[in-house]
Amino acid sequence: MNLLKRMLVDESDAAVAGTPRGILLAASNRSDCIDEALRMKMLENHCGAVCMTGDEAERRLIYAIIDVCIPAFQNLARCLVGR
Template structure:
């Protein structure tokens, strides 16, 4: 499945964020942009998996609805983390303060990347054999 391949590929790059120079504003901006893309890839992947499961909410175009439905279907989706991610992703367009950007990057590294990696692990476990055919 192309969406899953894109999710994994972007996550591999994003996961290296902690090794970067976090005092460099350009690096911070790149990490935030990669996070935004990872969030998009994540909710769209969840949408495809929900379609596969025959869930009506999969026809929604709303990331919030997809996350809530994913939580109802999958015990490994933590809505508290993913809904805060959604808020942070939406708020980052108004991020003009370097300190706020650094706080967000710290949260991305410490909370969000592990959440994406956990999601990947569980998707691999549940759909590993059928992902290529989806």
């Protein structure tokens, strides 16, 4: 999130504060580095994790992080470095 926050500050000359969700939303609105559908999937996983109970739900979240979130952030890093 710090990388996205820094990008927003650098591109808009304004301080950015807020939750990780807000930072991700602002960054996705200003950058083509984050796919909209992927951003929504990550937010769904984040929101679902708040009230998660049970081993199976925890496993699904772990697999979502490994299969969706980590590759998305790796792609984001490549995109931002390429700027």
